[in-house]
Amino acid sequence: MADDNTDNRNQPEGYVPPEIWTWDTSNGGQFASINRPVSGATHDKVLPVGKHPLQLYSMGTPNGQKVTILLEELLAAGHAGAEYDAWLIEIGKGDQFGSGFVEINPNSKIPALADHSTDPVTRVFESGSILIYLAEKFGAFLPTAGPARTETLNWLMWQMGSAPFVGGGFGHFYAYAPFKIQYAIDRYAMETKRQLHVLDTHLAAHRYLAGDDYTIADMAVWPWYGGVLNGAYNAKTFLNVTEYSNLARWSELVGGREAVRRGRMVNRVAGPGAFLRERHDAADFNAAETPSA
CATH class of the missing domain: 3.40.30.10 (Glutaredoxin)
Structure with missing residues (x-):
């Protein structure tokens, strides 16, 4: 019987994991220059400190x-x-x-x-x-006690544990990997759509994630899953996001808040929408840049 590791569908064809893995930067795709298998500083750089605490x-x-x-x-x-x-x-x-x-x-x-x-x-x-x-x-x-606090933290922790499958999983293999791997894209697309369905089902009966009140759970989930609905990774059609009407309602509700509009501009270096490289005072928003035509 043939060894499954020699399956000609392996990429590259015939690839077999070595006994001891070593990092090959030539296989890292778009982020190879900043990814590495060790932690710690690579250079000395003192961080700036501004006027606010x-x-x-x-x-x-x-x-x-x-x-x-x-x-x-x-x-x-x-x-x-x-x-x-x-x-x-x-x-x-x-x-x-x-x-x-x-x-x-x-x-x-x-x-x-x-x-x-x-x-x-x-x-x-x-x-x-x-x-x-x-x-x-x-x-x-963030509610101070009781079920509302627990529900807020439930959804916050859900986001922290789930979003890596969307960004590092689906987003990486669909948009950033150096070549397309159907198995990886299918695996993470399935998980991304499952997560979208989790949210859509929950939001059918709830105004916000933790109930009637807007909380840090909504602030954590919106940039990720509102982003998917609004075209992150250019995957709206691929993921058929129009299926999730309850999620779309919530995404529009949260995204329409003025503080959300301002917050999503900060420390961005490009569009879509206005962006603000650094923010040190509320007046800085007056100098927010917009993408070139």
């Missing part, structure tokens, strides 16, 4: 947008202490491997937050942790 180091990916949306929502709700500086970390250039950034987040992933209102300075990394930290700090968008 809250210093955010990020990029306007879905994970970065979660935090800037919450900060803008806090400011819109009257929490003046939520003023912040948002410094751009260009992950395509390897800024996340600078020594200063690694001191805040040893995992070298955006976003990362430093709260200078505490002594010593509090570092917060992982987007979900930052959302909880800020919501608790300002007493907003």
